[in-house]
Each structure stands twice: as C-alpha cells, then as structure tokens.
Amino acid sequence: xxxxxxxxxxxxxxxxxxxxxxxxxxxxxxxxxxxxxxxxxxxxxxxxxxxxxxxxxxxxxxxxxxxxxxxxxxxxxxxxxxxxxxxxxxxxxx
Amino acid sequence: xxxxxxxxxxxxxxxxxxxxxxxxxxxxxxxxxxxxxxxxxxxxxxxxxxxxxxxxxxxxxxxxxxxxxxxxxxxxxxxxxxxxxxxxxxxxxxxxxxxxxxxxxxxxxxxxxxxxxxxxxxxx
Amino acid sequence: xxxxxxxxxxxxxxxxxxxxxxxxxxxxxxxxxxxxxxxxxxxxxxxxxxxxxxxxxxxxxxxxxxxxxxxxxxxxxxxxxxxxxxxxxxxxxxxxxxxxxxxxxxxxxxxxxxxxxxxxxxxxxxxxxxxxxxxxxxxxxxxxxxxxxxxxxxxxxxxxxxxxxxxxxxxxxxxxxxxxxxxxxxxxxxxxxxxxxxxxxxxxxxxxxxxxxxxxxxxxxxxxxxxxxxx
Numbered sequence: 099x100x101x102x103x104x105x106x107x108x109x110x111x112x113x114x115x116x117x118x119x120x121x122x123x124x125x126x127x128x129x130x131x132x133x134x135x136x137x138x139x140x141x142x143x144x145x146x147x148x149x150x151x152x153x154x155x156x157x158x159x160x161x162x163x164x165x166x167x168x169x170x171x172x173x174x175x176x177x178x179x180x181x182x183x184x185x186x187x188x189x190x191x192x
Numbered sequence: 193x194x195x196x197x198x199x200x201x202x203x204x205x206x207x208x209x210x211x212x213x214x215x216x217x218x219x220x221x222x223x224x225x226x227x228x229x230x231x232x233x234x235x236x237x238x239x240x241x242x243x244x245x246x247x248x249x250x251x252x253x254x255x256x257x258x259x260x261x262x263x264x265x266x267x268x269x270x271x272x273x274x275x276x277x278x279x280x281x282x283x284x285x286x287x288x289x290x291x292x293x294x295x296x297x298x299x300x301x302x303x304x305x306x307x308x309x310x311x312x313x314x315x316x
Numbered sequence: 317x318x319x320x321x322x323x324x325x326x327x328x329x330x331x332x333x334x335x336x337x338x339x340x341x342x343x344x345x346x347x348x349x350x351x352x353x354x355x356x357x358x359x360x361x362x363x364x365x366x367x368x369x370x371x372x373x374x375x376x377x378x379x380x381x382x383x384x385x386x387x388x389x390x391x392x393x394x395x396x397x398x399x400x401x402x403x404x405x406x407x408x409x410x411x412x413x414x415x416x417x418x419x420x421x422x423x424x425x426x427x428x429x430x431x432x433x434x435x436x437x438x439x440x441x442x443x444x445x446x447x448x449x450x451x452x453x454x455x456x457x458x459x460x461x462x463x464x465x466x467x468x469x470x471x472x473x474x475x476x477x478x479x480x481x482x483x484x485x486x487x488x489x490x491x492x493x494x495x496x497x498x499x500x501x502x503x504x505x506x507x508x509x510x511x512x513x514x515x516x517x518x519x520x521x522x523x524x525x526x527x528x529x530x531x532x533x534x535x536x537x538x539x540x541x542x543x544x545x546x547x
Contacts, residue, residue: 251343
C-alpha cells in the first residue's frame with residue numbers, strides 16, 4: 099500500500115523535474131533537474147526489481163552525465179538566450 | 193483495495209514513461225539551444241529505459257538473482273532479458289551524450305554561439 | 317505556431333503509444349514458455365551463476381557485449397579526435413573548480429574507498445547485483461573526484477591505453493579459447509564450481525573483471541579529455 103503511493107509520488111516528481119528541465123532558461127538548473135530525473139529513475143528501477151540497472155543508472159546517469167554537462171556549460175555559456183532572438187524577429191530589417 | 197491501486201499503477205507507470213518520451217521529443221523539436229537538445233535526448237533515453245523495465249516486470253516477483261536453497265524459484269522472477277538490454281543501453285547512451293557534447297564545445301569555439309539558427313556555415 | 321503543431325503531433329503519437337502499451341498488461345506472465353525461462357534454467361543448472369543478468373550479458377549475449385565495449389571505445393576515440401589539442405600539461409584545465417581544503421582532505425579520504433567499492437562490485441558481478449559496467453563507472457567517478465579536487469592531479473594516458481588494450485585482447489582470447497573443445501565463441505571451458513562461491517561460473521567472472529578494467533579506463537580517459545579541452 100505505502101509502496102504503491104511511494105511509486106506514484108516518485109513518478110510525479112520525475113515528470114515535474116522533466117518539465118522543469120525543458121522549460122528553465124538557465125541551463126545550469128536544467129542540468130541539475132536532469133540529474134534529479136536519473137536519481138528518481140534509480141529508485142523506481144530498484145522498486146521494479148532491477149538492481150543491476152539501478153546501480154548503472156546511479157553511477158552513470160547521476161554522476162558522470164551531470165558532470166560532463168556541467169563542464170560543457172562552463173566551457174560555453176550558461177543561459178539559453180531566447181531574448182536576443184525575439185528582438186531580432188521584431189526588427190523590420192529581418 | 194490493493195488490486196484497485198495496482199491497476200491504477202499500471203496506467204501510471206506506462207503513462208509516465210510515455211510522457212517522459214514525449215517531453216524529451218518536445219524539447220528536441222522546439223528548442224533552439226544545442227545543450228537543451230542534448231538534455232531532451234537524455235530525457236528520451238530515461239523514458240525508454242523505464243518503458244522496457246516496466247514491460248519485464250512481474251507482479252510479486254523478485255530480482256533475477258538466485259540464492260542457495262531457492263534454486264527452483266525461477267517462476268517468480270522478473271524477466272531478466274530487458275534488464276540486460278537496458279544495462280547496455282545506458283552505457284551506450286552515455287557515449288552518445290559525450291560525443292554530442294564534445295561536438296557542441298567544438299562548434300562553440302568556432303561560431304561563438306549555441307543557437308542552431310545562427311550556425312549557418314557548417315564547415316570548419 | 318510551430319509549437320502548437322509539435323504538440324498536436326506529439327499528442328497523436330502519445331495516444332497511439334499508450335493504446336499499444338496499455339494492452340500489454342503490467343506484472344503478468346506474458347509467455348507460457350519464453351526465452352526467459354530457458355535463460356533462468358540454464359543459469360542455475362549449467363553455469364552455476366547466481367545473477368541471471370550477468371549470465372545473459374556475458375555468456376548468452378557475450379558477443380553483443382564485445383560489440384558494446386567496442387562502441388564505447390569508438391566514442392572515446394571520437395571525442396579525443398574532436399577535442400584534439402597539441403599537448404596536455406598537468407593543471408592546464410579548461411575549467412577550474414576552485415576547491416577548499418575540506419574538499420581536498422575529504423576526497424583524499426574517500427578516493428581509496430570508492431576504488432575499493434568499484435573493485436568489489438566487478439569482482440562479485442556473478443554473485444550480487446553489479447558487474448563490470450557498474451564497477452568501472454564507479455572507479456571513473458573516484459578519479460573524477462580527484463581530478464576536480466586537485467588541480468595538478470593527472471592520469472597517464474599511456475597507462476590507460478595499455479590497460480584498455482590488454483583487457484580487450486584478453487576478452488577476445490578467452491572467447492576464442494571456447495573453440496578448444498569444439499564449442500562456440502565464449503563457450504565455458506572452465507569447471508563451473510558451486511553456486512554462490514566466488515570461483516563459480518567458469519569464465520564469466522574473469523570476463524566481467526576484464527570488462528570492468530576496460531570500462532574504467534575508457535570512462536576515466538573520457539573525463540580527462542573533456543576536462544582538459546582548451547583553445
């Protein structure tokens with residue numbers, strides 16, 4: 099009983115993190131939300147009786163993927179700039 | 193009571209994994225930032241892994257690991273084949289993400305932007 | 317406008333996906349006698365391996381694992397080619413995460429424990445959850461911690477490539493030795509042992525240890541490469 103409610107809670111948390119990762123303009127927050135998705139997936143895999151997959155997801159999805167995204171953001175830039183794009187579209191020259 | 197909740201859970205888990213795939217596809221199709229597109233791809237990865245693991249689940253089953261004294265318990269175990277499949281898919285997905293991100297770093301060094309609309313001359 | 321079109325297409329796609337998968341059922345036995353039963357029965361009666369996922373990944377589908385490790389190697393080489401730079405100096409980082417003395421002391425304390433955990437996981441891959449891929453990824457995480465905490469910590473690329481090549485060659489040689497008794501590629505030629513002992517399952521444990529070394533070397537090299545990329 100409490101087990102099923104916990105799974106529902108985790109699924110909702112995962113979907114919320116996914117929507118947040120897509121909507122957020124600050125890429126740093128979006129990457130951390132992607133890490134949260136992987137963390138929740140680890141718990142769900144463990145509950146669905148797949149401990150091997152849970153270990154892999156914990157090591158690769160949470161730690162390594164997040165850190166290479168972070169290094170890429172440090173190397174490029176932090177914000178997804180939609181604002182400049184909109185200004186360009188409004189100008190009559192375009 | 194528990195059976196009723198379990199039936200709702202069936203729709204919940206399948207629905208959540210399919211929604212995860214759709215959210216990732218939305219990001220890939222509409223976003224203009226290259227890093228956002230790669231984030232969308234990794235979200236699609238997660239959804240597909242959850243879908244495959246869910247197909248192999250057995251109600252009341254145990255993990256496919258034998259213990260001494262329970263060698264005959266194979267009937268109550270969840271399907272190990274999708275688990276082995278997903279195990280390899282996660283590692284390959286990490287390789288794909290790493291190559292995509294290194295391409296992004298290279299593109300940024302050359303064009304000084306991450307917007308796909310502004311990258312026009314695709315040769316360097 | 318484009319967004320509404322995309323949402324419409326995705327709604328149609330989602331409806332059909334959901335219609336397809338809701339008919340499958342959740343938590344029911346779908347096949348009377350499927351390939352799953354064959355694998356489970358062979359694992360415990362013939363190979364004497366406790367973890368069925370390990371026996372599928374290494375033995376029944378071992379050739380696929382060889383291909384997968386090759387794909388990972390290709391990904392790391394492609395990254396090295398894309399992020400090519402003349403020379404790596406130790407401490408010559410593209411990104412500097414400045415770390416305090418607490419982080420340094422803590423990571424020095426944690427590093428041997430993380431490596432030990434990774435080695436434990438890939439040695440016991442056929443007895444408990446885990447195996448070569450998981451253990452290798454955990455070892456790479458330990459090296460990542462040290463690389464972030466210390467600016468001048470560096471790993472030798474030559475050592476990594478030697479470990480990686482020898483592990484790969486060992487995998488193929490063990491696979492080819494399966495032809496000795498007239499078997500197939502990756503056939504078990506060692507005694508199977510007793511279930512739930514460390515020395516059981518014949519070649520499965522040895523191959524997974526090799527996969528662990530190979531994955532650890534590849535992932536560490538990948539992180540080292542992307543951390544030292546600089547114009």
